[in-house]
Amino acid sequence: MDLKTQYLGLELANPIVVGACPLGTSVDSxxxxxxxxxxxxVLPSLFEEEIMAAARTAMEIESAGAGFAEAGSYLPNPDGYHIGPGQYLDHLExxxxxxxxPVIGSLNGTSVGGWTNYSKKMENAGADALELNTYLLPFESDETGAEVEQRTIDIVAAVKEAVSIxxxxxxxxxxxxLPNLAKRLEAIGADGLVMFNRFYQPDIDIENLDVVPNLRLSTADELRLRLRWLAVLSAQTRMSLAATGGAHSAVDVIKAVMCGAHSVQMVSALLIHGPDHIGRTLDAMRFWLTDHEYENLAQMQGSLSLAKAENPKAFARANYMKMLDSWEM
Ligand SMILES: Cc1cc2nc3c(=O)[nH]c(=O)nc-3n(C[C@H](O)[C@H](O)[C@H](O)COP(=O)(O)O)c2cc1C
Structure with a gap:
């Protein structure tokens, strides 16, 4: 069974891509x-904060007149997940x-600035493509929705200017x-959308009156939000689309591809089950496609987009009342 797909102009042997996560920190894994x-x-993100911290440290060293040989000992070398800009590029190579x-570098930041130059450095280190994560929680009441969108557009434009991948x-x-934002991103040359960022929700410790950051892995329920917007956007964009969030099984991957995904990222499922989960998922996909007489994956790609679905209203408001009415007491 031919599972090939095109994503960001890259030919992929199948749609399963490992999303940005700690599994990307070791060459062996x-x-x-x-x-x-x-x-x-997709390698784990290099964060704007890491780049800016390294730049500040370099400036402090320079203004303190420290010798070049000593400089390395001043640079942050945090243990664990985030490794800092220099090591990131070495790791990528x-x-x-x-x-x-294909190896996709990931940059994560929220403001327009010098840190986006790292996109060029990632290209030079061999990245086949870049994923730009503009994870932003707009907390300021003076900032309008249009300004938040413009910030994303400006960051993407700066990166597109810097690289040719x-x-x-x-x-x-x-x-x-989202359709309007997608249209504007396409107009400035973005090659793909990855849908969606999962925002990590802090919990509240009511005994200690504290906010507790905790990271929960996804469940397949989260895929539905992605499916709707894949179906909507795939009907009106030429950009590549990737699903991220809630893809755990072969059925999940097939649903996302039917709704228009060109690739489907997995993270939680791999953190839970390990790398071999990919092979099992691909086997199950091949079995399902053969059983349903598909000749290849491309045949079903986008078959349930808003443009092609037999019942496109099921994705829209029209179905809302009907669905609520269907609840049986
Ligand atoms: C431990 C962990 C680390 C992650 N690190 C990053 C990251 O560095 N950059 C990023 O864009 N997304 C990161 N993500 C988000 C994942 O790439 C992915 O979008 C999210 O987990 C949803 O996919 P899933 O349902 O398959 O887990 C991380 C997720 C986890 C669980």
């Missing part, structure tokens, strides 16, 4: 993911040398008009 069948990997699948934008679902 990326080799395992490739061996298990991953078609591409090492991953490129170790695997054949494809650039996708990992979006939040919380925009007033």
């Amino acid at each position: 990326i080799r395992d993911l490739e061996a298990a069948g991953a078609a591409a990997i 090492a991953v490129k040398a170790a695997v054949k699948i 494809p650039v996708s934008v990992k979006l939040s679902p919380f925009f007033s008009s």
Whole structure:
């Protein structure tokens, strides 16, 4: 069964891409993911905050007149997930040398500024494409929705200006008009959309009156939000579309592709089940497609987009009342 798909102009052997997460921090685990069948990997994000912190430290060293040889000892070298800009580029180069699948760099930031130059450095380090995550929680009452959108547009425009590799934008679902934002992103040259960012919700500890950050992995229920917007946007954009959030099984991947996804990222499922989950998912997809007499994956790609679905109203408001009425007491 031919599961090939085109994503960001890259030919992928199948639609399953490892999304940005800690599995991308070790060359060995990326080799395992490739061996298990991953078609591409998005490396964990390099954050604007990390880039700016490294730049500040470099400036402090310079103004303190410290010798070059000592400089390395001043730079942050945090343990664990986030490794800082210099090491990020080294890691990217090492991953490129170790695997054949496309490697997508990820930049995460919210303001227009010098940090976006790292997109060029990622390109030079061998990234096949870039994913830009503009994870932003607008807390200021003076900032309008239009300004929030413009910020995303400006960051994407700056990165597009800097690089010649494809650039996708990992979006939040919380925009007033996603189709309009998508249209504007396409107009400035964005090559793809990744839908959607999962916002990590802090909990409240009522005993200690405290806000508790805790990270919960996704469940397949979260896919539905993605399915609707994939179906809506795939009917009106030429950009590549990736699903992220709630894809755990072969059925989930098939649903996302039917709604218009060109690739489907997995993170939680791989953190729970390990890299071999990819191989099992691909086997189950092949079985299902063969059983349903598809000749290849491309045949079903977008078959349930708003433009092609037999019942497109099911994605829209028209179905809302009907659905509420269907609840049986
Ligand atoms: C531990 C962890 C680390 C993550 N790190 C990043 C990151 O660095 N950049 C990013 O854009 N998304 C990051 N994500 C979000 C994932 O890429 C993905 O979008 C999200 O987990 C939803 O997909 P899933 O339902 O398959 O888990 C992270 C998720 C997890 C669980």
